[in-house]
Amino acid sequence: MRTHRVAILPGDGIGPEVVDITVRALEAVQEKAGTYKLELVMGEAGVNAIAKYGTNVPPQTVDMLKTTVACLKGPMTTPEKPGAPPSAALTIRKLFDLYANVRPCLSLPNVPSAKPNIDLTIVRENTEGLYSNIEFEVGEGVAVAMRVISRKASERVARFAFKLANQRRKRLSYVHKANILRRTDGIFNQAVLSVSKEFPEVAIDSYYIDNMALQLIKRPETFDVIVTTNLFGDIMSDEAAQLVGGLGVVSGANMGDNYAMFEPVHGSAPKYTRQDKVNPIATIFAGKMLLEYVGEKDSARELERAVLEVLKDGKTLTYDLGGKAKSSEMCEAILEKIRRPNAIT
Ligand code: IPM
Ligand code: MN
Numbered sequence: 001m002r003t004h005r006v007a008i009l010p011g012d013g014i015g016p017e018v019v020d021i022t023v024r025a026l027e028a029v030q031e032k033a034g035t036y037k038l039e040l041v042m043g044e045a046g047v048n049a050i051a052k053y054g055t056n057v058p059p060q061t062v063d064m065l066k067t068t069v070a071c072l073k074g075p076m077t078t079p080e081k082p083g084a085p086p087s088a089a090l091t092i093r094k095l096f097d098l099y100a101n102v103r104p105c106l107s108l109p110n111v112p113s114a115k116p117n118i119d120l121t122i123v124r125e126n127t128e129g130l131y132s133n134i135e136f137e138v139g140e141g142v143a144v145a146m147r148v149i150s151r152k153a154s155e156r157v158a159r160f161a162f163k164l165a166n167q168r169r170k171r172l173s174y175v176h177k178a179n180i181l182r183r184t185d186g187i188f189n190q191a192v193l194s195v196s197k198e199f200p201e202v203a204i205d206s207y208y209i210d211n212m213a214l215q216l217i218k219r220p221e222t223f224d225v226i227v228t229t230n231l232f233g234d235i236m237s238d239e240a241a242q243l244v245g246g247l248g249v250v251s252g253a254n255m256g257d258n259y260a261m262f263e264p265v266h267g268s269a270p271k272y273t274r275q276d277k278v279n280p281i282a283t284i285f286a287g288k289m290l291l292e293y294v295g296e297k298d299s300a301r302e303l304e305r306a307v308l309e310v311l312k313d314g315k316t317l318t319y320d321l322g323g324k325a326k327s328s329e330m331c332e333a334i335l336e337k338i339r340r341p342n343a344i345t
Helices: 015-033 047-053 059-065 088-095 151-167 184-196 209-218 230-243 281-293 297-313 327-339
Strands: 002-009 036-042 070-073 100-106 119-125 135-139 142-145 171-176 203-208 225-228 251-255 260-264
Touching (some): 002 059, 015 036, 015 070, 015 327, 088 260, 100 151, 119 151, 151 171, 151 225, 171 209, 184 203, 203 209, 209 230, 260 281, 281 297, 297 327
Parallel strands (some): 002 036, 070 260, 119 225, 171 225
Antiparallel strands (some): 100 251
């Protein structure tokens, strides 16, 4: 039987709850398929690891990740203090050169959506920009952060976005602020335009980030794939998540050429820890993307179908979707949908 060795990093705050539910759902679809085995390896990372090991991603976790093909990562709290260990997500993104952060935003049944038919995907450059960690004080009360933009990183994320757009509705919007950030976004835009020659069938259009923030509210259903730099992509992906029902339902894939990490777009929401309250769907959808990545497309579809059916039924919804169900009740409803034999069509 084929085996996929996959790392699980439950994280902190609400992380362990939503990851545990996702693991149960992954095990249920695997059992139903009966054709492959997920070899799940648990690892420590996040704010609890800082207290224990002085770092967000301890060396034994790094070694373990290197033995796996992909990883499912729960949300993790990132400290704000200067000099604190860097974010676990960023550390893993850089370590494995996961250069494209892919965040699909799709209207879902029974979930409030700005428009009924949104189907857009944000592709965010994931290794540089304002996340380059080059920041220093230059004098009393004055500090500087550097925004690194390279042609190499811009071209490879652009190529990723074009390939994706080519498989979808063949539209790519690129987002920048080249009227102000002339050199850095100048390089980014040039990279997009140069890669566009490899994809003559993909139509492109260009937006300033401020205007895209508005267009996303005004006509989100018209966008297909959107590519942008790191911080703009971070901000836009929270905005786009809200258009399709909020952070409870949107997941992301951090893609490199040899490894991938899957995670919900939301954070660790420490105030909801162990309250059995939050929506596990964002993390379950991260699990679905992971199944697609390892080639288990039928199970990915099965997992998605189960979630969509629970949403359609509208009986077991968490508070963020206007319901009263606990996370564990939503989990049981999804597991029940997976376990039920499929209707013969
Ligand atoms: C995200 C998060 C992270 C980011 C934080 C936790 C470092 O907001 O994945 O969008 O800024 O990339
Ligand atoms: Mn974010």
